[in-house]
Amino acid sequence: EIVMTQSPATLSVSPGERATLSCRASQSVSSNLAWYQQKPGQAPRLLIYGASTRATGIPARFSGSGSGTEFTLTISSLQSEDFAVYYCQQYNNWPPNFGQGTRLEIK
Amino acid sequence: QVQLVQSGAEVKKPGASVKVSCKASGYTFTSYGISWVRQAPGQGLEWMGWISAYNGNTNYAQKLQGRVTMTTDTSTSTAYMELRSLRSDDTAVYYCARSRTPFNWNSHFDYWGQGTLVTVSS
Numbered sequence: 001e002i003v004m005t006q007s008p009a010t011l012s013v014s015p016g017e018r019a020t021l022s023c024r025a026s027q028s029v030s031s032n033l034a035w036y037q038q039k040p041g042q043a044p045r046l047l048i049y050g051a052s053t054r055a056t057g058i059p060a061r062f063s064g065s066g067s068g069t070e071f072t073l074t075i076s077s078l079q080s081e082d083f084a085v086y087y088c089q090q091y092n093n094w095p096p097n098f099g100q101g102t103r104l105e106i107k
Numbered sequence: 108q109v110q111l112v113q114s115g116a117e118v119k120k121p122g123a124s125v126k127v128s129c130k131a132s133g134y135t136f137t138s139y140g141i142s143w144v145r146q147a148p149g150q151g152l153e154w155m156g157w158i159s160a161y162n163g164n165t166n167y168a169q170k171l172q173g174r175v176t177m178t179t180d181t182s183t184s185t186a187y188m189e190l191r192s193l194r195s196d197d198t199a200v201y202y203c204a205r206s207r208t209p210f211n212w213n214s215h216f217d218y219w220g221q222g223t224l225v226t227v228s229s
């Protein structure tokens with residue numbers, strides 16, 4: 001099973017600043033990588049798939065990059081509604097699985 | 108609009124079974140798959156398995172093999188997940204999520220149900 005490692009576990013950023021979240025796979029997952037946002041008491045929401053394609057309705061301030069084993073989610077100018085937990089997910093190798101999450105909190 | 112609406116919270120005793128439903132609307136049900144993902148309290152996301160709404164093919168996480176069964180009813184556009192021999196560590200929120208392909212498990216999940224809390228306690 002591929003191990004997905006997200007860093008940092010918690011990221012403190014001020015509104016309006018840029019946030020950079022990382023996800024590393026223990027072996028190549030090509031570009032079969034998705035990012036999700038989860039707020040307390042809510043289901044996850046798809047942000048990015050194919051490593052860099054924004055899902056329907058996702059604002060342009062969210063961008064994804066990377067391939068192989070190293071991936072990045074960047075939020076260019078944080079809004080209040082962006083503070084949440086973010087998960088990466090690989091779907092290249094069975095079983096599809098998630099990283100442990102990065103909590104993005106207000107600084 | 109695409110919606111996945113799940114059944115309500117359940118409380119079960121250890122050893123019992125639970126069956127959670129997920130009713131889809133706003134899209135052609137048989138053109139996609141459904142995956143099930145669970146989240147224990149305060150923990151991350153765990154993929155449980157996938158079912159094709161096109162032909163009923165399934166693929167389950169190894170740790171749940173033998174205890175989980177996923178089915179669909181195409182006449183009502185509803186997916187079901189049954190988990191048997193419940194243990195306390197099965198306490199979690201269970202989500203259904205739409206998979207982009209009906210042919211295999213390897214997909215991201217573009218729409219999610221609201222979640223169903225299953226509590227296992229004596």
